Amino acid sequence: MSSWRKLAVAAIAAACIPAALGFAADKGPLRLGTTPTAAQVEGWAIAVRPDGQGLPAGSGSVKDGDELYANVCASCHGTFGEGVGRYPRIAGEGKLTGDRPEQTVQTYWPYATTLFDYINRAMPFPSPHVLPPDQVYAVTAYVLNLNSLVDDDFVADRNTLPKVKMPNREGFNWIDPRPDTHDAACMSNCRPAADVKVSQTAEGKTLTPRTTGPLDTAMPQ
Amino acid sequence: MAEQPKEQLRTAPSSDRRRLLRTGMGAGVAAFAVAASGRARADDPSPPADPDWSQSLGPGIGDRVYGNPSHFEKDVIRRNVPWLTANAESSISFTPLQYQQGIITPSSVFFERYHAGRPTVDPAQHRLMVHGMVDRPLLFTMDDIKRFPSESRIHFIECPANGGMEWRAPQLNSLQYTHGMIGCAEWTGVKLSTIFAQTGLKPGAKWVLAEGADGAHMARSIPLDKMLDDVLLVYAQNGEALRPEQGYPVRLVVPGWQGNVNIKWIRRLQIGDEPWYTREETSKYTELMADGKARGFTWPIYAKSVITFPCPEMPAKGPGIYEIRGLAWSGLGKVKQVDVSLDGGINWTTARLHGPILPKALTKFTMEWRWDGSPALLQSRAMDETGFVQPTLTELRAVRGTNAIYNNNSIQTWQVKPDGSVFNVQLA
Known part of the structure; x- marks a missing residue:
């Protein structure tokens, strides 16, 4: 068991004893902070879970999302979600193996709810938090449709989104398997000298920006 | 002026300097300009015993209300790719x-x-x-x-x-x-x-x-x-x-x-x-x-280290004595030991750790290096207090492939060439 896991277990044990949570239990509450109003909590608590907790009222269809996507999203993500320049490709088929794995909403994202959460919290990139819930639902529905994950008549809302079947739902291991390498520290004659060869070098490659003088702005973004 | 006789002992005082003496305390900016223009040339066989910056009054307090590094350190900046x-x-x-x-x-x-x-x-x-x-x-x-x-x-x-x-x-x-x-x-x-x-x-x-x-x-x-x-x-x-x-x-x-x-x-x-x-x-x-499966919630940073001198930006300058310097760290606790190899991982020597050695903090290590000018493959390997040993990239690739992007805590190899230049290389 790694040390942080041991510490974590210790912390859980400590958390079960109220007095261990802090000095406050001994000396009374510090009375710092105020109680947020229900409206404040409602306005701030934007996080959405896979079971739908946090999804707001409202709805949006694939059809509603079509024009919105074209106006708001396509300049970076492409008309078909293919990605423009270095902006992320978000739609389409592909494999997660090989030299160029294709991590799209269809191939990689485990939960459709995450799409709503992310569009709502961070998009559109230059002017986030301008889309009302109905429009976030509509763009979410449209992107799911671009990824062939829902039909053309799909309407996204707090009931339908958690039920969308995502192909890579079981593609993640959420338990850290490390350490996954050896723990031996050989000190001498660790490998035959004949085996120690430079196989690859960064020498001569033109990928390294300038390392002296002012910031390198000649290299394209 | 009391300083005048001493001034006459010196050869060819600059007219700037005389003017500076005349204008007195109000000339902080001018004094700075004199110091900058009076830098000794790097190839000067005999640097002046008393360079311009020693013969002038520097700027007083108040011109740097929030300080900056010396302007000679202008290369030391955040850079991006x-x-x-x-x-x-x-x-x-x-x-x-x-x-x-x-x-x-x-x-x-x-x-x-x-x-x-x-x-x-x-x-x-x-x-x-x-x-x-x-x-x-x-x-x-x-x-x-x-x-x-x-x-x-x-x-x-x-x-x-x-x-x-x-x-x-x-x-x-x-x-x-x-x-x-x-x-x-x-x-x-x-x-x-x-x-x-x-x-x-x-x-x-x-x-x-x-x-x-x-x-x-x-x-x-x-x-x-x-x-x-x-x-x-x-x-x-x-x-x-x-x-x-x-x-x-x-x-x-x-x-x-x-x-x-x-x-x-x-x-x-x-x-x-x-x-x-x-x-x-x-x-x-x-x-x-x-295999196309992914790992999530892989939060801790496992033990890692790197040699910070020499490195590609800081080459060696001919044979002689050097101090190999580096940093080691672990997200699981304290760094317990750092070993350095000069031959690409065949033989290792334990480096000196410098205090303070704190959990989940950078830890400094050094090792004396008498370089004879022959090619070298420098590596450092950290071990933390849990006993975890920093792996080679070959080991990591064998377990994780090459698409992981994150958590590459592998041993870095710096190739030192006979001219002292240093390159980022990977070994077979």
Whole structure:
């Protein structure tokens, strides 16, 4: 068991004893902070879970999302979600193996709810938090449709989104398997000298920006 | 003037200098110009015993109300790799580790990672909300946060993508670009356990969503155990207020865990019984293995080290004596030992560790090196107090393939050529 896991277990044990949570239990509450109003909590608590907790009222269809996507999203993500320049490709088929794995909403994202959460919290990139819930639902529905994950008549809302079947739902291991390498520290004659060869070098490659003088702005973004 | 006789003893005093003497104390700026123009040439066989800057009055106090490094140190800046990202607002810059002496990264050059640019947060208007599975939801001002009992600790923060460009092949010939997504600082703030003692926690509470006030409302799910263990709500770095780059006015520091969970400009902590599986912990910051399956929630930074001298930016200058210098760190605790190899990992010598040796902090190591000018393959290998040993890249690839991007904590090889130049290489 790694040390942080041991510490974590210790912390859980400590958390079960109220007095261990802090000095406050001994000396009374510090009375710092105020109680947020229900409206404040409602306005701030934007996080959405896979079971739908946090999804707001409202709805949006694939059809509603079509024009919105074209106006708001396509300049970076492409008309078909293919990605423009270095902006992320978000739609389409592909494999997660090989030299160029294709991590799209269809191939990689485990939960459709995450799409709503992310569009709502961070998009559109230059002017986030301008889309009302109905429009976030509509763009979410449209992107799911671009990824062939829902039909053309799909309407996204707090009931339908958690039920969308995502192909890579079981593609993640959420338990850290490390350490996954050896723990031996050989000190001498660790490998035959004949085996120690430079196989690859960064020498001569033109990928390294300038390392002296002012910031390198000649290299394209 | 009393100084005049002494002045006449010197050969050819410059007219600038005479004028300076005449104009007296008001000439701070002129004195600075004289010092700059009077630099000794590097090839001067006999530098002046008393250079211009010794013969003049320097600027007085008040012209540098917030100090800067010497202008001779102009190369020491954060740099970035433009081709890595689509824009500068969702991007990363790199700490100039080749210049870092000791374990503290100056706040001015501590690497930056933004997901929606660097917000300008007004501390008077900023609030932190703590709610969810708590007995008493609370809204804190910055004044409230600073009134809690405080805690100062030294920890590194490393982006798990540090070295992520090197999985397939060496790409960047530079220490700054291969290892610069890290910095180490003294952080001051409040223990999260202190905050949660105020709100109380409901039975079944297991996870905390931490969310930033930036345009991306950057959000990560963090286990409550970790929060209660050693996480800090931080408002100061290296003795001063946090820099805007580092989350002003308040951020999380999650000791030893990957950079992106150390939420900056933090505005909200929601307590729940399940993780949220945000975009940053599903689509991003997960590691794709060779078989197409992915690892998620791989938070701790495992033991890692790198030689900071020599390195591609800091070559050797001919045979002779050198001090090999480097930094080692582990997100699991203290660095216990660092070994250095000069021959690409055939033989190793244990390096000297310099104090303070702190858990989840950068640790300095050095080793004397008498270089005879023959080719060398320099490596360092860290071991932490859990017994974990830093692996080779070959070992990591065998287990994880080359698509993982994150958590490359492999041994770095610097190739030293007979002319002293240093290159980033990988070994067969």
